[in-house]
Amino acid sequence: MTEVCGVAERSDGLGRRRQSYWVVLPAYNEELSLPQLLNRIHEAMTEADLPYTIIIINDGSRDATAQVARSFSDRLRLIVENHPVNMGLGATLRDGLLKALASADAEDVVITMDADNSHNPELMPRMGRLIREGNEVVIASRYQSGSMVRGVPAYRRALSLAASALFRCLFHMRGVKDYTCGFRAYRAGTLQSALNRHGAGMFDQEGFQCIADLLLKLRSPDLAVIEVPMVLRYDLKKGASKMNVMRTVRATLALVAKRRLTFGHRSFASHHGCSDTK
Numbered sequence: 001m002t003e004v005c006g007v008a009e010r011s012d013g014l015g016r017r018r019q020s021y022w023v024v025l026p027a028y029n030e031e032l033s034l035p036q037l038l039n040r041i042h043e044a045m046t047e048a049d050l051p052y053t054i055i056i057i058n059d060g061s062r063d064a065t066a067q068v069a070r071s072f073s074d075r076l077r078l079i080v081e082n083h084p085v086n087m088g089l090g091a092t093l094r095d096g097l098l099k100a101l102a103s104a105d106a107e108d109v110v111i112t113m114d115a116d117n118s119h120n121p122e123l124m125p126r127m128g129r130l131i132r133e134g135n136e137v138v139i140a141s142r143y144q145s146g147s148m149v150r151g152v153p154a155y156r157r158a159l160s161l162a163a164s165a166l167f168r169c170l171f172h173m174r175g176v177k178d179y180t181c182g183f184r185a186y187r188a189g190t191l192q193s194a195l196n197r198h199g200a201g202m203f204d205q206e207g208f209q210c211i212a213d214l215l216l217k218l219r220s221p222d223l224a225v226i227e228v229p230m231v232l233r234y235d236l237k238k239g240a241s242k243m244n245v246m247r248t249v250r251a252t253l254a255l256v257a258k259r260r261l262t263f264g265h266r267s268f269a270s271h272h273g274c275s276d277t278k
Helices: 034-047 063-070 088-102 121-132 154-170 188-203 210-217 246-262
Strands: 002-004 021-027 052-061 079-084 111-112 138-142 147-150 182-189 226-228 231-233
Touching: 021 034, 021 088, 021 121, 034 052, 034 063, 034 121, 052 063, 052 088, 063 188, 079 088, 088 111, 088 188, 088 210, 111 121, 111 188, 121 138, 121 182, 121 226, 154 246, 182 188, 188 210, 210 246
Parallel strands: 021 052, 021 111, 052 079, 138 226, 147 231
Antiparallel strands: 002 079, 111 182, 138 182
């Protein structure tokens, strides 16, 4: 079920179409975190005078996530889609991105981020500006100078660093260190081109590993991708984590093996190896 609660402004008052932002929020049991996040998104985009639409995919939440989202319909531009049962992050991210691409123009900005208020939406105007400057993917990275992580347990940090090292070695992309953070901005046309290439296989991962897989599906020799430092505020998250850590580790290793077979030994970086280029 989809509820449309508003439409983004599409022109600048002179009949010229403005670049729009489509903010995709996969949400599962986020009634406590969603209000603050939605207010922060609205303030950030209004302050920057940027047209936006928020797409909330409520993934069969057992709490009042859907009701909370609807309560903002008089102030924000929202599209709310409800899964009748919990389908997992892969399906939820898929539905949000497909919903955005159904309405977005090629030069629009599609942003994905967590709905638990741990990502800082104040970074979105900067990410969109980098898309306008010619980049096709902008990653909010935990591993760039100026980044900061608060409230993440030490073992989770260690696992994230290990995943970063593994992906950099096996699927090196110039300038990319953070393959698993879901806070990203995409040029809509880049996502659509990848969808045209991969078809239904574009979204074939069910769990949290779908975030890394989506980036791998975009790999090409001339993909323009850049990272910006982020402040990850896990300490602002309300409620328990939705991630089953060991299941995610196993699924990620299975993904690595599968994609290694799919992509072989191709490298789209300017050199081979596990070092980083900036």
